[in-house]
Every structure is written in C-alpha cells, then in structure tokens.
Amino acid sequence: MHKLVEIKNVKKSYGKKMVLDEINLSIEQGEFVLISGKSGCGKSTLLNIIGLLDKFDKGEYIFNGVNVFKGFGVRERIRAYDIGFVFQSYCLLDNLSVKDNVLMPLFYNNTRINKECMNTMERYFEVFGLSKLRNTKVKYLSGGEKQRTAIVRAIVKNPALVVADEPTGNLDPINSKIIYKELGKLTELGKSVLVVTHNKDVFKNVCSKYKIEDGKIIDD
Ligand SMILES: Nc1ncnc2c1ncn2[C@@H]1O[C@H](COP(=O)(O)OP(=O)(O)OP(=O)(O)O)[C@@H](O)[C@H]1O
Ligand SMILES: [Mg+2]
DSSP: OOEEEEEEEEEEEETTEEEEEEEEEEEETTOEEEEEOOTTSSHHHHHHHHTTSSOOSEEEEEETTEETTSSTTHHHHIIIIIEEEEBTTBOOOTTSBHHHHHHHHHHHTTOOOOHHHHHHHHHHHHHTTOGGGTTSBGGGSOHHHHHHHHHHHHHTTOOSEEEEESTTTTOOHHHHHHHHHHHHHHHHTTOEEEEEOSOTTTTTTOSEEEEEETTEEEEO
C-alpha cells in the first residue's frame, strides 16, 4: 500500500498548553480514517496540521513522499490540488452563491471549468440535495445546507485526500448517511478520507479508528 500521509512525532502547543504530544499517524491511499475524542482534545488542531492550514512545533510531515517543509511552494501546491478541506465552521463566502463557493477551489488551482467540471458539480448537487439551491447565496442557507455545500466544495476538485472536521455535525441521520456513503465511494476510487466525528454510529463500518487523549493518538 502507498502511504499518502505520514505524520512523525508531531508536537503542537499553544503557549504553555501542549495539545499534540509526539503524534504519529499514517494514512494509506484509499484509507478511510476516523478520529474522535473529547471536545478540546486537539482534533481540529491535528486536522489543520494535516490540511496544511497550520504549522507544528516539532516533527515531520511527509505528503505523498514529499517533506512538506522542504522546497518552495510545496505546501501551497498540495493544498490547492491534493487536499479538500471541510471546516468545522464551514468557512463559506456568505455573499456568494452555492455554485460560486463550490467552484472557488478550481479558480485557485487554475482548473479549466469545462463541461466535465460542471457535470461533476451538478452530480454532487443532486446527491447532496443542493440542485435547487445552486444559485442561492450562502447567507440564506440553513446550517445543514451550508455543511453540504462545504462538502461539495471540498470534493469537487477530486483531491487525493479529503479532510473533514465534523462533516455531519449539523445533519440529520439520512443526510449523514449520504455523506458517509459518498466519502466511502471516494476511498473506492483510491482517495483517502480523514474524518473527525462525534457521530461514530454513522461511520461504524470504517476500519481505521483513532482517538486523541492527553495529547496522544490511540486506537479506538
Ligand atoms: N489558536 C489557538 N490559540 C490558543 N489555543 C487554542 C487555539 N486553537 C485551539 N486552542 C486550544 O487547543 C485545544 C484543542 O483545540 P481543538 O480545536 O483542536 O479541539 P477539538 O478536539 O477540535 O475540540 P471540538 O470537539 O470542541 O471541536 C483547546 O483547548 C483549545 O482551546
Ligand atoms: Mg474541533
């Protein structure tokens, strides 16, 4: 199996507060990894590091065989092309439509927005019940609709890794199952998926489960 993500002895503190203490984690290509743990234990902190949104104090991060801290623009390229991130607080642009939010990552990585892109987007809109809302500004959406928009935005660029922080936090069981099923389909296509969740029932068939406790990552 090919390792997509390798986090080695990663430490992260905020001031004197140690949040991640020598964390090691590998994610294989096509693997579905679930992380849980109490509120405040460091799940979002770890996801932000893996999503290359935040730095760490010590340790190493190898993405697809490349040390992310060596070389010019490496982290930016990986973020733009290879990682789709679903934020716990969505981070959508309120005054733009669902469609424009979803297409935004493709502008950032210079993808030509051709028919294939539009078809992919429309297919996901259909799957996630967003077709009728495609031209609605995000500020008029419900929490769950925003959450589904954030998920489509993360996966539309077809990234090697999808990182999702509580992707079902605002969703009913039916929509949560749809999210789980779609993320599962991505792993069948060889994409890796990393999800933080409190909703372990929805993701019960996922094989790789960890939790964070006292700054350490352990099998769950
Ligand atoms: N930018 C920051 N500055 C200072 N402390 C921070 C910062 N971000 C997070 N923390 C602290 O680090 C700890 C871990 O935060 P984190 O957001 O990773 O928790 P979490 O496991 O995602 O929690 P939740 O389940 O509530 O989302 C918390 O105690 C939090 O207060
Ligand atoms: Mg969090």
